[in-house]
Amino acid sequence: MTSTGVTRIDSWRAWGSRHPRGLPTRPRLQFPQLALRRRLGQLSCMSRPALRLRSWPLSFLYYLLPFGVLKPLAKAGWRPTSRVALYKSIPTRLLSRAWGRLNQVELPTWLRKPIYSLYIWTFGVNMKEAAVEDLHHYRNLSEFFRRKLKPQARPVCDSHCVISPADGKILHFGRVRNCEVEQVKGVTYSLETFLGPQTWAESLASSRKVAEPSSFQDMLVTKEGNELFHCVVYLAPGDYHCFHSPTDWRVAHRRHFPGSLMSVNPGVARWIKELFCHNERVVLCGEWTHGFFSLTAVGATNVGSIRIYFDKELHTNSPRYSKGSYNDFSYVSNGNQEGVCMRKGEHLGEFNLGSTIVLLFEAPRDFTFSLKPGQKIRFGEALGTM
Template identity: 90%
Template structure:
């Protein structure tokens, strides 16, 4: 009896083990699959895991959460978004914008855009929608001169229509793109070798921090202001003050959305995106205006700079291109008057002002408020 029971137990043991392995088969298969993925290159792993990751974020009720039990981790939303070929898509969108629309289709298309983004066509220099041959011309429409009076009593005005994302003093060499999300001042502006074109710089012998080196006069501090242009806003931008532009630095980069929601989501978004930094001086010292590109904003145009080409495939990310406006024939650079036309975007984007001013300079703004070109930013 004892020997028989032992044989039965030995015979039953493998059956239970095989059944257990059979029940665990999907889990083991997934583990083997994940093990194979771990041996692949990062780009291959990212490509292979994308479909599951996208489904993970789209499907309701955490349908794919059980996969986490076997070691699978979804690719982060930020990584997926950064990997989208936004430069290529923006170039394609730019070409589509230049395609002339037939006369019968212009009004329906433009009216849909006006309704979607709340465009006020009563302010446009030309209100007749039939006049605009394509989307590009409509985006770059001009305004009637009288609808944007330039404030004469304040030294700095808003360069464009938009929303104030953030403003204030620059602290610890960092700037806020939205509340609680910062980026490095040096990463944003790049190496400080362009200051040789500036006439005043008291910090050459002992520059200190990057921020200190930009402040050229005793008793001054560095201030910043971020203006976001929505798709329905006026897309031209103007000179925010009387100043001279000495240098241009173009950073090729990504063209991710600069919507405030995305700006809260991606740290150093403005440093990743393509941008054009114009640097120079005003009456109180250092002054710069940076036009930051965004999705479908493949073209940043500076009216006085015919050499500038943005979202060009021959420029690679992570580099920058310098151009000096100070020459033997023009020692002053490019002089700009307050309110003068400076450039334009296609669709919407962001402008970042960084400037030196006396400590008593104060912004008359609220974060999130709407502002129009010509309205004052602050007082001294």
């Protein structure tokens, strides 16, 4: 018997294996891996531009479809274009500006309720908390996204020094170690890259440390016996889009980083290292009763507009920017030595469609977070205590 015949018999034996109860099992479809390998082998002989052009559609499907759908392709030896490189090639800034223009289009009265109701159903929005529950009141999507809450909907915790600045999900929290901060579990980013050079020191009147600072992290801790802490709050599209002051503090400096507008969804944050450092963000630095305090609003896809209420000079998602650049602005002036004083719970700013807020602050070593990773939190609830 030929080798082909043996192969066929072995295949039929495998297909005809019997169920424990004696019933024959259905033959499983075998993927033609050999033919696929030969076909994909032809791609490797092409020039790099042609190869990229031919493999891009499959890579795009690999990005959109569930992981298991194209698993046979991976078994056959095909490797897609890097997901990160593919995702970064999408013009998210342009799409975000187009989305912003679309948000400003006034909707006909008869169309408002169906569109808003679909959004409410998709993202689980609780309109009973909104200051205005009537959907016809919101002329466009932008007004609906920036809806205000009823005053009693978010009571501010008075017994704790730091509260959540927004509704959202806790991605990560804890002490900052080795100048690295976690955006999600196991994925970190550089503290210095995220905040930029520490040139705002002249805007702060912090007491000097006794010991000479040995790292960027040590430069931020201004009082002996303190440590640096961080907390990351992710705002989903269905969450309340405004953010508030997390404590009583004074804002002395603003640093704006133009950048990408990739999604900050936790699923994306797991496979893009230093995602928060790539994206456009606004860093507010200042002081609270225990020393250094900062709040960073990170932009995301369709969230090119980051608004700080007391800062009329801030303009985000500009059509052109230099990669790696940043713009500084000091709120401390000859006529205003204190900067901008914020009270706990006071309105601070807003996003257009959910994003991320990163808190970095120094506190005594006995400061402890009262949080769990992945938990839902609402504006006004306590983050930790001492």
